Amino acid sequence: MxxxxxxxxxxxxxxxxxxxxxxxxxxxxxxxxxxxxxxxLDHARARDAVHGTFDTSRILAGLTGIGLAPVLLSSQARNRRDYLRRPDLGRTLDPASLRALADRSGGPCQLAIVVGDGLSPAAVNVHAVELVRNLVPRLQEAGIQVGGTAVASGARVALGDEIGALFGARMVLMLIGERPGLSAPDSLGAYLTFAPRLGLTDAMRNCVSNIHGAGLSYDEAAFKIAWLVREGLARQVTGVALKDESGGAPAQIGAN
Incomplete structure (x- = not known):
């Protein structure tokens, strides 16, 4: 047969x-x-996303409304032209930002959150605050408190390492606009680094990417990020040594 x-x-x-x-x-x-x-049209949208304005005022207000106390920082990239031509300038803070963090009161913390514009300010403007709003209750449920919070302009992923180290954070979460594609100009990425410090490579980070309307939802992304934060702190590692084994669907906050 x-x-x-x-x-x-x-x-x-x-x-x-x-x-x-x-x-x-x-x-x-x-x-x-x-x-x-x-x-x-999609190519134009991608270009617009790269050159869009980073709405720091809106993000600062949104994070403050969640109960966080963000500080506004900048990298050494003076403008968008410098940022695109000199990636190294986006990985270190400018002198004014270093002074602002040096004057900050407060001791070490478990987790610092940095929101940076990256290669798609449009993605950060739309998604960052809502993702944090979904994430904070999951962290609180796991007994993890957010310490330092920053909004950083002209940011590359590695800028979070310096900021996390100056905050005295055991782990830093960097939310940043991903390189726009022709199908997703507004995709947000989340990078997690244990024991942040200058000079780390991407092998030391975990990434949850593709957070946008047609990709990962805020709830799905928050579930994965919270799992990685909890396990990363418990095992004292991130990057290639920490695999995402969260599995399953996100549980409802407060469910029995």
């Missing part, structure tokens, strides 16, 4: 499963007009 052949799947079926550009068709030797216009 022959096994029935599986039903054939069409390119239209595939297009329903992915935002990737597949099966666009052609008009002579070129793409169809609609496909070309769609590409051009």
């Amino acid at each position: 022959k096994t029935p052949a599986p039903p054939s799947r069409s390119l239209s079926d595939l297009r329903e499963l992915t935002p990737a550009r597949v099966g666009l068709g052609r008009a002579g030797a070129s793409m169809p007009t609609q496909a070309l216009l769609s590409f051009t």
